Amino acid sequence: MSFPATLKTLTLETSSATTQAYAALSHDYNPLHLDADFAATTAFGAPIAHGTMALNLLMQAISETFANQPIREHLDIRFSAPVKVGETILAGGERRAGEADIYDIWVRKPDGTTTLTGTLHIEAVS
Template identity: 40%
Template sequence: MDLKDIPAITITQAMIDEYARLSGDFNPLHVDPVMAAATPFGGTIAHGCIPMEPLFQAIRKLTGAPALPPGSIMSLRYLRPSQPGDTIRIEALPQAVDAEGKDAGVAFACINQRGDKVIEGRWTLPQ
């Protein structure tokens, strides 16, 4: 899958604050830089959906639809937090098939500017 034209995103505190406003999730770890500075993270961290944006863009490109099609399956693991200043891009492996010839989905990783995987998983689109 060619993802070269899927833009990376750079996370900002303004982006995090806007997501908090839209979602109602005002956890101080996201929106209170003073409190968050005293945590092991050393600052605020993005809500989990924010570093997934390149993945959502890739799925929109693949399907031509504005949202995941009904029947889509996604499994993922968050490996490390993303913070303001992090730039996140997507990497994906070609769609695979299982031993029965059925769609086994696409493995993906959201990767920061240091090359660290922040999220990894698999999505399977309905057939």
């Protein structure tokens, strides 16, 4: 099994509606995401999107790249910058030079700010 050089890049426009939907989906009603008054008292200054919503956009990019192929996925990521609700994010990745099955993965804003970074190891299942 050979792996492509890049993952499919996906885009998501975050909004109050997507944040509310993701809060319901994940049961994560942390006021950092939903309460503008509370978020204004924090270092973020405004509501931020759920980190795992960005992670899940990346999961979708991985799924669409390896559609219908039997694989195991191993991810190690960190959330490197917040995404304010209303901002757009892009998720994707590139296969690491010299590696057959390891990708450097990311979620970024259109201005290039990286909000999530990490590695993906794909293991083919025979």
